[in-house]
Amino acid sequence: MNLEAVIREAKPGDEGAIHQLICGLAEYENAPNEVTNTIENLHSHLFDEKICSALVLEKNDGIIGFALYYTSYSTWKGKCLYLEDFYILPEERRFGYGSILFDKVVEIARSSGAKRMDWQVLDWNEPAINFYKKKEALLDAEWINGRLFF
Amino acid sequence: MNLEAVIREAKPGDEGAIHQLICGLAEYENAPNEVTNTIENLHSHLFDEKICSALVLEKNDGIIGFALYYTSYSTWKGKCLYLEDFYILPEERRFGYGSILFDKVVEIARSSGAKRMDWQVLDWNEPAINFYKKKEALLDAEWINGRLFF
Numbered sequence: 001m002n003l004e005a006v007i008r009e010a011k012p013g014d015e016g017a018i019h020q021l022i023c024g025l026a027e028y029e030n031a032p033n034e035v036t037n038t039i040e041n042l043h044s045h046l047f048d049e050k051i052c053s054a055l056v057l058e059k060n061d062g063i064i065g066f067a068l069y070y071t072s073y074s075t076w077k078g079k080c081l082y083l084e085d086f087y088i089l090p091e092e093r094r095f096g097y098g099s100i101l102f103d104k105v106v107e108i109a110r111s112s113g114a115k116r117m118d119w120q121v122l123d124w125n126e127p128a129i130n131f132y133k134k135k136e137a138l139l140d141a142e143w144i145n146g147r148l149f150f
Numbered sequence: 151m152n153l154e155a156v157i158r159e160a161k162p163g164d165e166g167a168i169h170q171l172i173c174g175l176a177e178y179e180n181a182p183n184e185v186t187n188t189i190e191n192l193h194s195h196l197f198d199e200k201i202c203s204a205l206v207l208e209k210n211d212g213i214i215g216f217a218l219y220y221t222s223y224s225t226w227k228g229k230c231l232y233l234e235d236f237y238i239l240p241e242e243r244r245f246g247y248g249s250i251l252f253d254k255v256v257e258i259a260r261s262s263g264a265k266r267m268d269w270q271v272l273d274w275n276e277p278a279i280n281f282y283k284k285k286e287a288l289l290d291a292e293w294i295n296g297r298l299f300f
Contacts, residue, residue, distance in 0.1 A: 026226060034226050035226045036265070045228065068223070070221075070222065071201060073195065073234055075185075076181075076186065076187055077187055078191050084223055120296065138296070139297075140296075142272055142273055142274075145289070146270065146271055146282045149265070150264060150267070
């Protein structure tokens with residue numbers, strides 16, 4: 001990776017920049033109005049309640065990408081890691097940052113003793129699907145998501 | 151619900167019966183060899199590490215069904231509840247137990263402040279899909295699961 005970009009754990013104060021990237025990803029996924037999570041809640045979830053963790057990709061003192069994950073569970077496998085969001089600003093793609101950030105999450109999953117790492121990708125998001133294929137991921141369209149909103 | 155069946159939180163000692171039901175569900179999903187999780191690990195995950203929680207459905211001193219869930223996270227919504235497994239023994243279906251067990255998990259999700267409850271269903275599992283439709287769940291096949299195994 002170019003020396004000007006670094007990956008580090010998110011720290012208090014990063015939540016505003018991460019929230020902005022979350023909104024950017026929602027826009028890319030054609031769902032800009034779906035983000036009801038607030039910057040304040042994100043701060044609390046990451047740093048007080050510690051429901052989830054995040055890595056940020058920083059370049060010239062700006063956050064240009066992030067990965068947010070949490071401990072999940074499989075009755076079949078045991079403890080797992082779920083990669084909830086993984087995003088690099090469009091103008092910062094094609095330099096290999098995404099690959100290094102993804103590999104870093106894989107490393108965290110392995111070293112935490114997770115048996116599996118999971119995520120989801122939209123079926124029309126071809127660049128992302130190709131990216132995950134290169135990572136030798138299993139891509140399985142046999143499952144339908146069920147959701148209830150409160 | 152028939153008075154002979156009760157829903158209660160899983161307690162130490164239930165892990166063997168729950169593990170047996172997990173294997174039953176894996177068989178129904180055509181993946182009996184996929185279960186590598188052990189009874190001992192399940193005990194630790196539920197009662198020591200508390201990565202996940204479970205409800206059991208008990209009838210005549212036997213466990214005939216269970217629901218296993220954990221706190222998950224949505225960058226868009228905030229804190230969520232993920233229903234990882236939900237199973238009733240085939241011979242105990244059609245009495246409405248599944249509906250009451252599912253509703254109990256929904257109640258737990260709501261009262262915990264979760265913004266959304268998620269689960270997955272196999273695209274060929276028509277009885278389950280119809281069950282979730284009756285629960286007015288959103289069923290969304292637009293997402294593909296990505297997985298890496300360790």
